[in-house]
Amino acid sequence: QVQLVESGGGLVQAGGSLRLSCTASGRTFGNYAMGWFRQAPGKEREFVAAISRGSLKTAYTDSVKGRFTISRDNDKNTVNLQMNRLKPEDTAVYYCAARRWWKVTTTTDVDYWGQGTQVTVSS
Numbered sequence: 111q112v113q114l115v116e117s118g119g120g121l122v123q124a125g126g127s128l129r130l131s132c133t134a135s136g137r138t139f140g141n142y143a144m145g146w147f148r149q150a151p152g153k154e155r156e157f158v159a160a161i162s163r164g165s166l167k168t169a170y171t172d173s174v175k176g177r178f179t180i181s182r183d184n185d186k187n188t189v190n191l192q193m194n195r196l197k198p199e200d201t202a203v204y205y206c207a208a209r210r211w212w213k214v215t216t217t218t219d220v221d222y223w224g225q226g227t228q229v230t231v232s233s
């Protein structure tokens with residue numbers, strides 16, 4: 111069992127930055143590929159970024175490439191999402207996700223979800 115807790119969401123103006131963090135419980139964090147998903151009001155949850163267990167592989171949805179960076183620290187059981195040059199269309203609840211195997215890019219891949227953190231980008 112893995113419990114995930116997100117933090118770092120908030121309100122930011124367009125062009126600004128936010129850093130999301132996700133802290134995992136347990137001693138097996140390094141055995142999981144990690145990802146970030148987001149869900150805007152009235153829309154389905156969608157993939158944002160993913161990172162493999164040893165950080166050798168990353169993946170991003172096209173709309174965030176060059177603006178968002180995913181990273182992890184297996185010693186601290188954390189995965190981060192640095193979000194730069196934010197746009198109003200990035201507004202959503204952002205969810206941390208874990209999967210036992212690479213890669214975690216669809217909602218059906220996910221074994222564990224966090225509770226989500228709200229990101230609001232004003233124009």
